[in-house]
Amino acid sequence: MQHWLLKTEPDTFSLADLEKRPGQTEPWNGVRNYQARNFLRAMQVGDQVLIYHSSCEVPGVAGVAEVVGAARADETQFDPKSEFFDPGAKRENPRWSLVDVRFVATFPKFVSLTDMRAQPALKGMRLLSPGNRLSVMPISPAEFRKIRALGGLK
DNA sequence: GCCAACGTTGGC
DNA sequence: GCCAACGTTGGC
Numbered sequence: 001m002q003h004w005l006l007k008t009e010p011d012t013f014s015l016a017d018l019e020k021r022p023g024q025t026e027p028w029n030g031v032r033n034y035q036a037r038n039f040l041r042a043m044q045v046g047d048q049v050l051i052y053h054s055s056c057e058v059p060g061v062a063g064v065a066e067v068v069g070a071a072r073a074d075e076t077q078f079d080p081k082s083e084f085f086d087p088g089a090k091r092e093n094p095r096w097s098l099v100d101v102r103f104v105a106t107f108p109k110f111v112s113l114t115d116m117r118a119q120p121a122l123k124g125m126r127l128l129s130p131g132n133r134l135s136v137m138p139i140s141p142a143e144f145r146k147i148r149a150l151g152g153l154k
Numbered sequence: 155g156c157c158a159a160c161g162t163t164g165g166c
Numbered sequence: 167g168c169c170a171a172c173g174t175t176g177g178c
Contacts, residue, residue: 007176033161055176113177131159133175 002047003144004039005127006065006101007135010053015062015106018051024103029074030084032096036136040097041071049101050139050147052127060112061147069100107151121146 006028008014018026031037047067053059073094076084089095116122126137139147 009176035161059177130177131175133160135175 002042002044003049003139003141004043004047004067005050005052005061005137005139007052007054009055010062011056014053015051015065015103018065018101019103019106021103025068026101027069027074027098028101029076029098031074031098031136032084032086033133033135036134037097039136039138040099042138043067043071043099045070048104048144050144058110058112060110060115061107061151062110063106063151064104064148064153065101066104067099068102071097071099074098105153107148107153109150109152111147111150115150116147119146119150 010016013026018024028040031040045067049065049067050061051063051065052061074084074096076082077086077089077094077096078091079085084096086095113128116125117128122128122143125139125143126132126134
C-alpha cells in the first residue's frame, strides 16, 4: 500500500465536501500536469491519501481519504464546456486520468503548513520545498503516520 | 496584491 | 533542441 497527498482549494472542493458526497466518493478530476498525472496512474485501490487545503486562509492537511477506484480517463478533458477541457486530448488515447477517492476521516486537529514546517521529521517532504506546485505527490509511510498523529488520529 | 518558483509554449 | 517569454500556483 502506498501513501499520497492530494491538494485541493477548499473554496472549490474541501474534505467536508467529499464527506457530503453520495457514497462519500468523488472522481478526482482536473489534474493537468504530467508528473501529477503519472502519480495518479500509479495509485492502487486501498492507497491512503492526505487531503491538503491550499490557497486558503490556513493551508494544511484536513484529513484522510482513500483510493477506491484506480486511474481511468478524466472525462472533463473531452468536454468543451468544462474548465478542464483539453482540445488536444484524444479519445483513443486519453491524455488525462483521474482516480476515485472516498472520505475516511477529518482530523480532530487540523495540521497546518506551519505545524508541518516545525517538525524535523518532515523536513524532507516535497510539500515543504519552496515553490512546490505539484498537486499530487507521494508521501512516505513515516511521513503519513507522523501527519496523521499530528492530526490527532491513532 | 505581491512575488518566487516552476511548467509550458513557441520562435529560431 | 535551446531558451526566453509567458502563465499559473500558492504562500505570505
